[in-house]
Amino acid sequence: MDERTSGAVQIDLGESYPEIRALVRRICAKFPGEYWRKLEESQSYPTDFVAALTEAGLLGSLIPEEYGGLGLPLGAASATLEEIHAAGCNAGACHAQIYMMGTVLRHGSAEQKQKYLPDIAAGRLRLQAFGVTEPTTGSDTTKLKTRAERRNDHYQVSGQKVWTSRALHSDLMLLLARTTPLDQVKKKSDGLSVFLVDVKTSLGNGLEIRPLPAMVNHNTTEVFFDSLRVPFENLVGEEGKGFRYILDSMNAERILVASEAIGDGRWFVEKGAKYATERTVFDRPIGQNQGVQFPIARAYAEIEAASLMVRKATAMFEAGKQCGPEANMAKLLASEASWHAGEAALQTHGGFGFATEYDVERKWRETRLFQVAPISTNLILAYLAEHVLGMPRSY
Ligand SMILES: Cc1cc2nc3c(=O)[nH]c(=O)nc-3n(C[C@H](O)[C@H](O)[C@H](O)COP(=O)(O)OP(=O)(O)OC[C@H]3O[C@@H](n4cnc5c(N)ncnc54)[C@H](O)[C@@H]3O)c2cc1C
Numbered sequence: 515m516d517e518r519t520s521g522a523v524q525i526d527l528g529e530s531y532p533e534i535r536a537l538v539r540r541i542c543a544k545f546p547g548e549y550w551r552k553l554e555e556s557q558s559y560p561t562d563f564v565a566a567l568t569e570a571g572l573l574g575s576l577i578p579e580e581y582g583g584l585g586l587p588l589g590a591a592s593a594t595l596e597e598i599h600a601a602g603c604n605a606g607a608c609h610a611q612i613y614m615m616g617t618v619l620r621h622g623s624a625e626q627k628q629k630y631l632p633d634i635a636a637g638r639l640r641l642q643a644f645g646v647t648e649p650t651t652g653s654d655t656t657k658l659k660t661r662a663e664r665r666n667d668h669y670q671v672s673g674q675k676v677w678t679s680r681a682l683h684s685d686l687m688l689l690l691a692r693t694t695p696l697d698q699v700k701k702k703s704d705g706l707s708v709f710l711v712d713v714k715t716s717l718g719n720g721l722e723i724r725p726l727p728a729m730v731n732h733n734t735t736e737v738f739f740d741s742l743r744v745p746f747e748n749l750v751g752e753e754g755k756g757f758r759y760i761l762d763s764m765n766a767e768r769i770l771v772a773s774e775a776i777g778d779g780r781w782f783v784e785k786g787a788k789y790a791t792e793r794t795v796f797d798r799p800i801g802q803n804q805g806v807q808f809p810i811a812r813a814y815a816e817i818e819a820a821s822l823m824v825r826k827a828t829a830m831f832e833a834g835k836q837c838g839p840e841a842n843m844a845k846l847l848a849s850e851a852s853w854h855a856g857e858a859a860l861q862t863h864g865g866f867g868f869a870t871e872y873d874v875e876r877k878w879r880e881t882r883l884f885q886v887a888p889i890s891t892n893l894i895l896a897y898l899a900e901h902v903l904g905m906p907r908s909y
Pocket of ligand 1: 645648653654676677888891892
């Protein structure tokens with residue numbers, strides 16, 4: 515057994531956080547499929563849904579109590595997001611509010627924590643835009659081209675991001691930019707820095723944000739920086755070490771996104787099994803045919819197995835262990851399990867799977883995203899091959 519995985523880790527196999535799950539179910543019951551369909555038609559933001567979660571304190575669950583949050587472990591957020599998705603809702607509009615503050619909490623200065631965390635916990639301040647991906651460099655993050663150059667009393671930022679979700683619904687953006695040119699650093703992951711960009715005051719003053727219409731209603735955008743002034747005090751942690759800070763937060767993000775995929779999978783399995791039992795064709799329920807019931811049963815088994823990996827990764831994260839492989843495997847397995855469940859549910863619904871009123875096609879499109887963002891399947895496989903299995907680096 516290697517050092518990373520040695521030592522007992524308690525894995526919760528029951529219905530973790532039952533009160534939180536019940537609370538989430540009660541909130542989600544007020545936001546049925548019709549609500550989400552209407553939003554999609556106008557590509558609008560689920561303001562009321564986000565307000566309800568905020569009021570219940572659920573978006574500040576991981577912020578320590580001393581800053582006004584609930585001070586709960588990652589498993590509480592995982593249960594929240596799983597239930598949201600299992601109820602047919604979508605947390606993509608606000609999930610980042612739960613975990614992005616982790617970069618400030620772990621690496622920010624005492625002043626930054628005092629300044630931002632209480633307002634984030636109370637929902638007065640939205641920190642849910644994450645500017646990493648760029649159009650020309652994609653998954654090759656360390657090659658990103660957005661530059662932040664030191665001036666007298668500020669950094670001057672120029673460059674472009676793409677797929678920056680929720681930027682038009684966020685007060686702050688966590689931005690990853692290069693502060694030292696690539697050809698002047700020893701390691702390509704050096705020389706990148708993280709900044710808190712004040713979106714509202716920057717708009718029109720060097721910051722432009724354009725909506726990017728997409729297959730799912732994710733309120734995602736393209737972001738343009740043209741000599742934007744970012745004050746020195748908005749640098750998080752040390753200059754040049756930003757890539758490490760971002761990597762630090764990624765395990766939490768992977769685990770939470772995997773929890774959403776598990777929730778989607780549960781929704782698909784329940785919907786599919788119910789429809790298969792109720793729909794009668796050739797004088798018997800379609801679910802009486804093994805060709806219909808087996809894909810749903812198999813999807814259920816895959817979701818249960820992926821859920822175990824999510825719980826293992828969560829337990830390791832909470833125990834402070836290095837959980838990169840488990841967090842990545844959780845995301846990989848959950849995204850594929852939810853996709854298979856979505857396929858089974860869609861096929862089971864036949865033509866009605868394509869009717870928007872059943873919500874199956876919406877959830878099917880939504881759950882497809884998890885195989886691409888926040889990291890695509892191939893990049894996870896490359897990580898496991900190289901860093902866990904010791905094979906040569908493939909890129
Ligand atoms: C709806 C949506 C919301 C998003 N929200 C955000 C956000 O808020 N913030 C943010 O920063 N980003 C966001 N993203 C971006 C997302 O993280 C990226 O799309 C994702 O990481 C893949 O990067 P890419 O699109 O540049 O694909 P590319 O890097 O161009 O890759 C394209 C394909 O090639 C494969 N590939 C590339 N290189 C290799 C290799 N060496 N070996 C094998 N396969 C390879 C990839 O797996 C992928 O399938 C979002 C994306 C979407 C679609």
